[in-house]
Amino acid sequence: MEIVLLFLIPILTALFCLIPRSIQPIGCIQCFGMALFCGFGLWVIQKIIASPNPLHYWGNWMYLDAISGLMIVLICLLGFLASIYATGYMANEVEERIENLWKLKGFYGLFNLFILTMLMVVTTNSIGLLWVGIEATTLVSAFLVGYYNKQSNVEAAWKYIILCTVGIVFAFIGIILVYTAVTQAGGNKALGLSWDYLITIGSQLNPKLIKVAFIFILVGYGTKAGLAPMHTWLPDAHSEAPTPVSALLSGVLLKCALYGILRFSMIANLTSAVTVTQPLLITFGLISLIIAAGFILVQRNIKRLLAYSSLEHVGIITLGLGFGSPLAVFGALFHMINHGLAKSLMFFSAGNLTLKYRTKDMERVQGAFQLMPLSSVALLVGGLALAGSPPFSLFISEFYILYGGIKAHHWVASILLLLFLIIIFGGLTYHFGRMVIGPQPTTSPSSQTIPKGEINRSGPIAVLIPLALILLLAWWIPAPLLHLLNDSVRLITGGHL
């Protein structure tokens, strides 16, 4: 019942968004719809927590355990925040870059559809449907990436579609190999693609085959998760999409792909393939971290900077999953939520600034503090949080990952992680500090004409909520969330530790 409603709400919101004839009501409907979505999400999560076993819906097609619960938290929260932000942002864009109201309605339609596909990815019980869901997210979000239809948008969308689809083809080979392993082990063929069944039969699967399958899956979904060196679509897509969508891409979509990898690694870890999965995850995580550090230092475009920072955080999460000790896994899962919040905060405040200055070039966005104090302070503080400084929850989760890595005796990887975190800290504080503090550039004539004040009303609200949340989560994790995190860690590490 509640799950049906959860799926219905994005659809209904999309439909209702088609009705109004002016901009303001559309945004209100969207926000109201997503608030309802959050409410039903909480209901579902409460059910997950209350029941001792994972929930099944619609026969055996839906499977909700604590990990799905965590992902639902992420989708609901960021979907809601992005909707609030979109209300103001898109209204501003209508004045400048969007020709008519139907294009705006199309945006909200695609936005809700995108949320729906991500919801499907995290709730399905079948690895086949998970694949379908992830491909569906690509096809839908490509339209959002290329929404403005300029040359750079079209280029980004095309790269995004082609790279992710090729990646997903490889993931499909992995799925077939897993299925073959099930049939070879004499498993039930009709259930051979279901998570709950794969977990029970996992230890009997042929470890060699699972190793090969896991490599395919990691390359395939890793492309979508933005793991280096398959990440090349990521900075393009994140920088060209409308800002609310960038936040969703970075905050939720990358995690949905990681969720796929995580599920497969859970199965692989039941066999002796665990000797391959963990080093692979650690290696890919480190490569992502290194590449991200390099590009962050030399970046000039603020949205690309944030995209590379997503690459860094995906690397950190992958490292945490690769370390495999309960503490590191806890940190990794907690970091998924934290990064989602911090990254939406950053995209929103950076979006406010770029709307104001009408450029994404960081050289030309300077002295923002004098123009829009709230957004620019949020940008600076959020930048510190993103770089992993206390007192924000990202510090806590990164600390858990590092500590978990050291405790699991991954010395080299842990030291490298620390080193690159420091380098990235330097890079981010340098860039954001220069944008916010300091004088306004007086040389350019355009700066004279920029009026003071925030760009719209919804922008600051959407910025303040995640800021408050990452501060809060550093000191106090709400009991339901803690329950979900602990249960997920038990599910993930229970197999082999």
Place this chain on the structure above:
Amino acid sequence: MSLDILTPERISQWIGFLVAIALITGVLMVGCRRLQEMIRLFAFQSFVLALLTLLTGFSAHSLHPYFAAGITFFGKCFLIPYFLTYVMNHVQMRREVETVVSLPTSMLLSGGLIMMAFYFSHFIPISGTDLLSKLLGLSISLVLIGLFMMMTRKKAFTEVIGLYLMENGVYTLTIATIFEMPAIIEMGIFLDLVIGVLVMGVWVYRIKQTFDTVNIEELRKLKG
């Protein structure tokens, strides 16, 4: 008497024959000069794969592969090629294939890829039947050829065809392994493919509109 051609040995021979035809079609697609021929060859290859599915279904005495064969036949021999042709005519691109590597060299290289694929397919521990090892080799070959095509052809449109060649390769793997896969998953995958080709067609069209060409070498503004 009429069932003479469908003894297990004969079926195995037929399968070997069809695998060879599918491989040759793949190589020919790489060597194609005109886009229309490429689409026709794709449709033909899909038809061969549908036949393969039918044969394996017959030898396994299972009804399910017939369903998969039907879907493949309908989707990949008619729906997808029809739409590709539509996009090609609508966008009014030049009908010739533009390539980085010359066509004869491409064909030679894809021959090499096939040899590599069959060699390495022995290392994937899918133990067992003759059918499986043949199909595994074919599958990896087609995936590699598709990837090669995507890397060396200059048009956005040929990238889509290369992608679907890769997809054919993956489908080949499913022929051998997935007999009892629930139909809803198959339908989902099929739907994804069809929607995928629609979406990519739209983007080819938009590339043509915004860049006034479908040459992807023009798509290099975003860097760093």
